[in-house]
Amino acid sequence: MSKRIEVKAAMSGIFYRTASPEEPPYVEVGTEVKKKQVLGLLETMKVFQKVRSPVDGKVAEILVENETPLKDGDVIFIIETE
Amino acid sequence: MGRTFSKILVANRGEIALRIIRACKEMGIQSVAVYSEADEDSMHVKQSDERVCIGPAVSAKSYLNIESIIQAARDTGADAVHPGYGYLAEKKAFAVACLESGIVFIGPKPENLALAGDKIAAKTRMQDAGLPVMPSSPGGVSTIEDARAFAEKIGYPVMVKASGGGGGRGIKVCHNVAELEEEFPVARMEGRTAFDNDEVYVEKYLTNPxxxxxxxxxxxxxxxxxxxxxxxxxxxxxxxxxxxxxxxxxxxxxxxxxxxxxxxxxxxxxxxxxxxxxxxxxxxxxxxxxxxxxxxxxxxxxxxxxxxxxxxxxxxxxxxxxxxxxxxxxxxxxxxxxxxxxxxxxxxxxxxxxxxxxxxxxxxxxxxxxxxxxxxxxxxxxxxxxxxxxxxxxxxxxxxxxxxxxxxxxxxxxxxxxxxxxxxxxxxxxxxxxxxxxxxxxxxxxxxxxxxxxxxxxx
Known part of the structure; x- marks a missing residue:
């Protein structure tokens, strides 16, 4: 049975899908990911934190666009896991 | 005696903007606050005599937006700009833009800003003036071989520093060759992305100074x-x-x-x-x-x-x-x-x-x-x-x-x-x-x- 796991913003901040504008996004829908793999970045008050996958699985949905300001607890990704 | 300003635009936010506005009030000078869309409720906006929104929340489009700030100074008739710290305070281009618009930049001359932003040039100038400087590579180092050679000459530990760096960014401490080889390319990359300048230099590192x-x-x-x-x-x-x-x-x-x-x-x-x-x-x-x-x-x-x-x-x-x-x-x-x-x-x-x-x-x-x-x-x-x-x-x-x-x-x-x-x-x-x-x-x-x-x- 596959489960859908939500990945939420740990605090409010600006979400980035890439490390810099020239680089490709960390993940796309369908990307296979390992537990702790970096999915994106969250910038809060000039500090960047990595958003990591809590499980092994596959990126099922990306719910927010690059450079979107998020609130604490907003869902960013849905990871599908076995 | 002498001239003074009638209106100062404060090109910053937070506590330092407030600090400058307070000084203006005490001196009988009108103050203009600039603010981003995220700072509408900020105290510096409430305390100034006038206020101008200069762009969206992201600093690059507001507090770092030279054009928008110069326009705000013109529109409000400010005769001087105080940049505070950070943001545009040490950007030569901003000081020059003020000068060209006939607005006084409250700070050093553009040449001073350019030199302060270029750490290698500043060190060379100080050495020529007879000041003690930390032993380092005489100029920018662009290959790992040169970096290794300088590090051996001055002795480990060393620091690899981005020439255009500031605020503690673009600095890597290396205790041995292995660390130097790992950190050297990272320092160059950080310099390039953060300061648009990948020149780095190698400097003696003092332990616990x-x-x-x-x-x-x-x-x-x-x-x-x-x-x-x-x-x-x-x-x-x-x-x-x-x-x-x-x-x-x-x-x-x-x-x-x-x-x-x-x-x-x-x-x-x-x-x-x-x-x-x-x-x-x-x-x-x-x-x-x-x-x-x-x-x-x-x-x-x-x-x-x-x-x-x-x-x-x-x-x-x-x-x-x-x-x-x-x-x-x-x-x-x-x-x-x-x-x-x-x-x-x-x-x-x-x-x-x-x-x-x-x-x-x-x-x-x-x-x-x-x-x-x-x-x-x-x-x-x-x-x-x-x-x-x-x-x-x-x-x-x-x-x-x-x-x-x-x-x-x-x-x-x-x-x-x-x-x-x-x-x-x-x-x-x-x-x-x-x-x-x-x-x-x-x-x-x-x-x-x-x-x-x-x-x-x-x-």
């Missing part, structure tokens, strides 16, 4: 004075946390020698307005020129409390052509001042930022307390800007007295429910080594929880 800086003032008529030193040793990741004036490490003789060197440094670059000359001091009391900061410093209040000189008003007066007709020895100096930079960061959790809305606010007061802050009850911290909440500064006739007042004031201060660095400073004020003035740059580490290896999440 002290950071001592001298406040400089220079007028347009060739007079250069110093206003004593600030002790800025207590840092974390090259970000200053606690500063004081004077330094518990300096003897009057050493202060004399270092202050002369600081004035020499300012003269060597034909410096104008307020600036700071930073030195490193090793355990044998040898000092080395590090850099010139061509702006008002965050930690300027400790100098103000001890010397009685309002540095922001002096910046404004000197930019209008005023003369320095006094020197350090004429000042009625007394006592001791200490500053704690209170950040919205959790010291228990690797200094993670702590955004939010202030639900309960109580500011400390009483004898010997100065508080520079833009906070108020109900204020929501924007996520877009740095985490400096307040500068708490205390003053007394003795260092011990200033520490006692600081400890008391820190315990009074309530900024709920945010996590702040206040509990960390409470511990420091009770620490014997701090009270005895006995510390180096690694001092703060003893108060921090061991990093558990998974805490690599802040980049």
């Amino acid at each position: 002290r950071h001592i800086e001298f406040q400089i003032l220079a007028d347009k008529h060739g007079n250069v004075i110093h206003l004593g030193e600030r002790e800025c040793t207590i840092q974390r990741r090259y970000q200053k946390l606690i500063e004081e004036c004077p330094s518990p490490a300096l003897t009057p003789e050493l202060r004399n020698v270092m202050s002369r060197a600081a004035i020499e440094a300012a003269r060597a670059v034909d410096y104008e307005n307020a600036g700071t000359v930073e030195f490193l001091l090793d355990s044998d009391m040898n000092f080395y020129f590090m850099e010139i900061n061509s702006r008002i410093q965050v930690e300027h209040p400790v100098t103000e409390l001890v010397t009685g000189v309002d540095l922001v008003k002096e910046q404004i007066r000197l930019a209008a052509g005023g003369t320095l007709d006094y020197s350090f020895d004429d000042l009625n100096r007394r006592g001791w001042a200490i500053e704690c930079r209170i950040n919205a960061e959790d010291p228990e959790k690797n200094f993670k930022p702590s955004p939010g809305t202030i639900q309960e606010y109580h500011a400390p007061g009483g004898y010997g307390v100065r508080l520079d802050t833009h906070l108020y009850q109900g204020y929501e911290l924007p996520i877009y800007y740095d985490s400096l909440l307040a500068k708490l500064i205390t003053f007394d006739l003795t260092r011990e007295g200033a520490i006692d007042i600081m400890r008391r004031a820190l315990h009074e201060y309530r900024i709920e429910p945010l996590k702040t660095t206040i509990p960390l400073y409470c511990q420091v004020m009770d620490d014997n080594d701090f009270r005895e003035g006995n510390f180096g740059t690694d001092y703060i580490e003893r108060f921090l929880p061991e990093e558990d290896g998974e805490e690599d999440d802040d980049l």
Whole structure:
């Protein structure tokens, strides 16, 4: 049975899908990911934190666009896991 | 006497914007605040005489937007701009844009800004002027082979530094060849992305030195004075946390020698307005020129409390052509001042930022307390800007007295429910080594929880 796991913003901040504008996004829908793999970045008050996958699985949905300001607890990704 | 300004645009936000607006009010000068869409409710916007929205929340489109700020100055008829610190304060292009628009830039000349931003050129100029500088590669290093050769010549540990770096970014400490080979390309990359300049240099690294800086003032008529030193040793990741004036490490003789060197440094670059000359001091009391900061410093209040000189008003007066007709020895100096930079960061959790809305606010007061802050009850911290909440500064006739007042004031201060660095400073004020003035740059580490290896999440 596959489960859908939500990945939420740990605090409010600006979400980035890439490390810099020239680089490709960390993940796309369908990307296979390992537990702790970096999915994106969250910038809060000039500090960047990595958003990591809590499980092994596959990126099922990306719910927010690059450079979107998020609130604490907003869902960013849905990871599908076995 | 002389000319002054009728209206100053303050090209900054937060506590420093408020600090400058307060100086304007006291001088009878009109003030214009600029603000981003995220800062509509910010205190500097409420306190200024006029206000102009200069763009969206992201700094690159507002507080770093030269065109928009110059336009705001024109529209409001401001005859001068004060840049504060950070943002455009040390951007030569901004100073030039002001000049070309007939607006006075309250700060150093564009040439001073360019030199201060280029650390290799600044060091070379200081060496030529006879100042002691840290042994380093004579110019930029572009290959790992050259980096290795210089490191072997000057001896490990070494630092790889981005030539265009600042604020502690683009600095890598390497204890051996392996670390150098790993960090060299990273430093170049960071320099390229953060400062658009991938030139790096290799410099001798002092283990646990002290950071001592001298406040400089220079007028347009060739007079250069110093206003004593600030002790800025207590840092974390090259970000200053606690500063004081004077330094518990300096003897009057050493202060004399270092202050002369600081004035020499300012003269060597034909410096104008307020600036700071930073030195490193090793355990044998040898000092080395590090850099010139061509702006008002965050930690300027400790100098103000001890010397009685309002540095922001002096910046404004000197930019209008005023003369320095006094020197350090004429000042009625007394006592001791200490500053704690209170950040919205959790010291228990690797200094993670702590955004939010202030639900309960109580500011400390009483004898010997100065508080520079833009906070108020109900204020929501924007996520877009740095985490400096307040500068708490205390003053007394003795260092011990200033520490006692600081400890008391820190315990009074309530900024709920945010996590702040206040509990960390409470511990420091009770620490014997701090009270005895006995510390180096690694001092703060003893108060921090061991990093558990998974805490690599802040980049």
